[in-house]
Amino acid sequence: MFINKWLVTDSIEKKRIPGNATGLCLSIPGEVRDTNHLIRSIQTDISTTPFSILLSGNDFKEPKTNEALIEIIITIFFQPCYYMSDYHPVIFLSDKSATVSGFLEQLNEKAKKQGLRDILILEPASWKNTSNSFASFSYWITDITTDYTGLVKKWFEQNLRKSNFGEIHLLVPEKENPALAILDDLRKKEEAISGTEIYVMASVLYEKEKLIEEYRHKLLLKTISEKDMQIYLSVQKEERKTGLNWYYHEYEVLPRWYKQFGHVIKVIMGNRSFKSLFSDSVKKHKD
Amino acid sequence: MQHREMFALLIHIYYPDSWEKIFREQLRNLQSFTPLIMINLCATNLANTDTIVNIKKDFPEAYIITTPNKGKDIGGKLALIDLFLKTNQSVEYMVILHDKVSPHSITGDKWRAKLFSIIDPGKINAIVKQFRNNSKTGIVGAKDFMRNEYDEEKKVLETSNSEKMKELISKYNLTVTNYTFVVGMMFWIRTEIIRKFFSAHSALACRELLEEGDSTDQYEGTYTHSWERIFCLLANDQHYTIKGI
Numbered sequence: 001m002f003i004n005k006w007l008v009t010d011s012i013e014k015k016r017i018p019g020n021a022t023g024l025c026l027s028i029p030g031e032v033r034d035t036n037h038l039i040r041s042i043q044t045d046i047s048t049t050p051f052s053i054l055l056s057g058n059d060f061k062e063p064k065t066n067e068a069l070i071e072i073i074i075t076i077f078f079q080p081c082y083y084m085s086d087y088h089p090v091i092f093l094s095d096k097s098a099t100v101s102g103f104l105e106q107l108n109e110k111a112k113k114q115g116l117r118d119i120l121i122l123e124p125a126s127w128k129n130t131s132n133s134f135a136s137f138s139y140w141i142t143d144i145t146t147d148y149t150g151l152v153k154k155w156f157e158q159n160l161r162k163s164n165f166g167e168i169h170l171l172v173p174e175k176e177n178p179a180l181a182i183l184d185d186l187r188k189k190e191e192a193i194s195g196t197e198i199y200v201m202a203s204v205l206y207e208k209e210k211l212i213e214e215y216r217h218k219l220l221l222k223t224i225s226e227k228d229m230q231i232y233l234s235v236q237k238e239e240r241k242t243g244l245n246w247y248y249h250e251y252e253v254l255p256r257w258y259k260q261f262g263h264v265i266k267v268i269m270g271n272r273s274f275k276s277l278f279s280d281s282v283k284k285h286k287d
Numbered sequence: 288m289q290h291r292e293m294f295a296l297l298i299h300i301y302y303p304d305s306w307e308k309i310f311r312e313q314l315r316n317l318q319s320f321t322p323l324i325m326i327n328l329c330a331t332n333l334a335n336t337d338t339i340v341n342i343k344k345d346f347p348e349a350y351i352i353t354t355p356n357k358g359k360d361i362g363g364k365l366a367l368i369d370l371f372l373k374t375n376q377s378v379e380y381m382v383i384l385h386d387k388v389s390p391h392s393i394t395g396d397k398w399r400a401k402l403f404s405i406i407d408p409g410k411i412n413a414i415v416k417q418f419r420n421n422s423k424t425g426i427v428g429a430k431d432f433m434r435n436e437y438d439e440e441k442k443v444l445e446t447s448n449s450e451k452m453k454e455l456i457s458k459y460n461l462t463v464t465n466y467t468f469v470v471g472m473m474f475w476i477r478t479e480i481i482r483k484f485f486s487a488h489s490a491l492a493c494r495e496l497l498e499e500g501d502s503t504d505q506y507e508g509t510y511t512h513s514w515e516r517i518f519c520l521l522a523n524d525q526h527y528t529i530k531g532i
Contacts, residue, residue, distance in 0.1 A: 036375040043350050043374075047343070071491050075373055078352040078366060080328070080339055113495040115355025115362075221331055224356075228501040235505055 002155075002167045002206035004083075005186055006092075008054055009174040013041045020183035023050030023083060025092060025171055030059035032072050042079050052083040052090050054171075055104075057097030066103060070110050077116060085166060086213050088120040092138065092171065096123060124171050138169040141182055146170070148189035149198070156202040167206070293415070294380040294475070295323040295371065296406075299363030301356075303332045305386035306341060309399070314346065316408050323378055324349040325370060327363040331356050350374070358497025360385035360472060361514045365497075368481055369490040380418060382406060382475050383518075402429050402473040410532060414475055417530055425527020426519055428474035433531045436516075437466040448508035448516065455510070455517050459488055461524040468519035469529065476522065484521045 006025035007018060017024060024046060032038055042051070053076060076082060077089045084090065089111065093100065108119045124138040127146060137155055139146075155168055172182050193199045251259070266272035266285075275282040296314070300306060314324065324346050328335045330353045339351055354366045364383055371381070384406065387399045404410065405428060414427050436446045444452060444466065456463060485493075496510045504512035519529055 035373050039370070039374050044348075047351075067489075071369075071489060072373070074491060075369060078354050078370070080335065080351055080353045110495075114491065115357035115499055218333070221333075224331070224500055231501055231503050235503060238505060 002203060003152075003190065004167055004169050005183060006052065006169060006171045007174055007179065007183065008171050012046050012051070013037075017046070017049050018180055018183050020180075020187040021172075023052065023081075025052045025054050027054045027056070028069075028073070029056075030061075030066070030069065032069060035072050035075075038072070039075060039079075042076065042081075046081065048081060050081050050083045051079075052092060054092040054094065055100060057093070057095035057100040060097065060100040060103055063099045063102055065106060069103075070107050073107060074111055074114055074116075077111065077114075085120050087217065088117045090120045090122060092169070093121050093123050120166075122166075122169060124169065137166060139171065141170045141172050141186065144178070144182055144185040146186060146189065148186070149193050149196070152193065152202050153198050156198055156205065159205065292321055292323050292378055294320070294382055295325060295376060295378045295478075296382050296384060297325050297327075297364060297367040297371065299327045299329075299360045299367065299385040300338075301329045301332075301360065301363070302386050302388055303334045303338070305388070306338050309386050310384075311341075311345065313403065313406060317406060317411075319408070320411060322382070323376060325367050326351050327367050328353045329356050329363065330354055355499075356501075357499050358494055358511045358514070359501065360387075361511050361518075362494050362497045364472070365490045365494040365514075368485055369494075372482065372485055372490065376478075379478055380415070380475050381478055381481060382473075384473050387471060387473070398432075398471060401431055402471045404429050405473060405475060405532065414532065417532075418475070418477065421528075421530075423526070423528050424477075424530050425480050425522030425525065426469065426474050426476045426529040427532060428469035428529065429471075430531030432470045432473075433467055433529065434470050435465070435467045446508070446516075447504045447506065448513040451508045451510055451513040452516055455513055456520065459484070459517075461517075461520055463520050463523055465523050465529075466516070466520065467523075467529050468516045470515075472515045472518065474519075474529075476518075477527065480522050480525050480527060483525060 004022040005020060006023060007021040008025045008027060010027045010029075012024055012026055053073065073091075082089060091104070093104070104119070104121060111119055122136055122138040124140045125136070127139045127141055137151075151168060170186060172179050172186075263272060263277060267274050267277060272285050273282060276284040296317070298310060300310070326342060326349055328338060328351065332338065335353055342349055342351060350370060352366060352370055354363055356362075358365065363385065382405065384403075387402060388395055405414065417427055418424050436444050436449075438445050443449065446452070455461075493514070497514065498509050498511050502509045502511055522529060
């Protein structure tokens with residue numbers, strides 16, 4: 001969907017996902033104390049819920065290589081419900097700092113070495129800071145004053161003339177007292193404008209772009225599959241060549257009289273019909 | 288013999304229809320053994336969402352991950368080992384499997400049937416007994432697929448992967464006295480062998496070296512195919528033996 005509503009939480013254990021939320025955004029501190037618990041919770045408690053992670057620059061004070069956290073995040077990326085935008089893993093970032101930026105660069109390099117695409121880093125802006133509004137279409141929503149119509153209109157205007165644009169992400173911190181009320185308010189506002197021309201056009205534009213991305217991805221997979229087929233064919237050709245080579249050296253090099261005598265032996269042993277020694281149209285052997 | 292969660296099945300699935308055609312029935316036949324099930328689905332499969340729903344229907348407690356196509360089945364298995372260790376599983380044995388279709392070979396189905404003999408319910412008890420009665424048994428695999436590429440006379444490894452294998456043996460400080468391995472990378476292995484090695488060398492770090500997409504060692508060695516051999520050498524390095532059934 002082109003508008004994603006994320007409930008930002010620091011725990012997913014036995015989490016009841018509100019029906020109004022697209023998914024969970026898990027706030028990961030600079031150090032994960034219980035990896036076992038975290039991964040098991042993802043597998044058992046939110047196995048079908050889209051989820052993403054949020055990192056904060058405030059949790060990355062010292063510029064050091066955090067291999068353990070990098071590996072944990074990559075393991076999280078391998079969870080089937082991890083949110084990908086055009087097959088790029090998404091990470092939300094708050095309080096950007098040089099240290100966390102350095103960490104994210106290392107994470108991105110390691111993720112690419114695992115075969116993943118570049119990580120998409122989104123920095124939610126405060127909804128109230130109108131000078132930054134509509135920049136990356138990721139916002140913190142902490143009250144019920146969201147101008148939904150204005151948001152959709154701006155997204156549509158900015159994206160009408162370009163391709164490969166992102167979705168709108170609304171992040172609602174669970175710790176905010178009226179988090180559920182905020183999500184409910186967002187749902188109602190979206191319902192209220194869902195029949196309007198601007199919303200319908202924005203949805204159609206988004207769906208069209210998604211379809212194009214899907215086709216591009218399928219084309220890429222087909223190209224890879226074609227390359228694999230060529231590899232298989234070359235292996236088969238090589239195996240056939242080896243087989244024929246062996247056959248030549250084991251059998252073809254023998255004198256004619258020896259091979260003819262061999263066929264007589266086959267008839268005596270019952271492995272060839274007698275009549276086939278004199279006629280090519282007779283069946284040589286049993287299936 | 289009761290084997291409640293005594294062994295884990297680590298299964299890499301690449302082809303879209305492998306769950307239905309190959310694994311679903313096999314795993315149903317093993318339900319009485321209540322194995323821990325961990326499955327990796329290759330992320331290139333567009334039908335993964337449906338496959339996950341189907342897996343969870345029969346095996347709701349199965350762990351499932353999806354990974355990019357890197358290192359073929361070896362890469363998938365390394366990611367599963369990473370998941371296994373990160374979730375602190377306590378089973379004694381691992382059974383490493385994948386959907387060996389081998390589309391380039393006319394004998395692919397036959398290979399798979401023979402390799403899968405290690406999860407024949409009629410053989411499980413004998414396999415576990417082999418481990419229990421012989422503390423030096425580290426790996427059990429299909430007998431027909433045991434191979435040793437080391438030429439004792441020439442003192443060389445007769446494989447296109449020899450250079451890369453030497454590089455990995457040196458990198459991981461392995462002491463190898465026997466180069467026997469199970470062709471096809473499907474076998475039972477004691478979890479402690481995996482735990483000991485991958486606690487020192489992260490499975491994800493090992494996975495970084497592997498080739499992306501499909502690869503063949505027909506003309507030139509690959510890290511992926513070298514790892515097919517290295518897995519079994521881990522057992523030898525830790526003074527275990529490999530048995531064929």
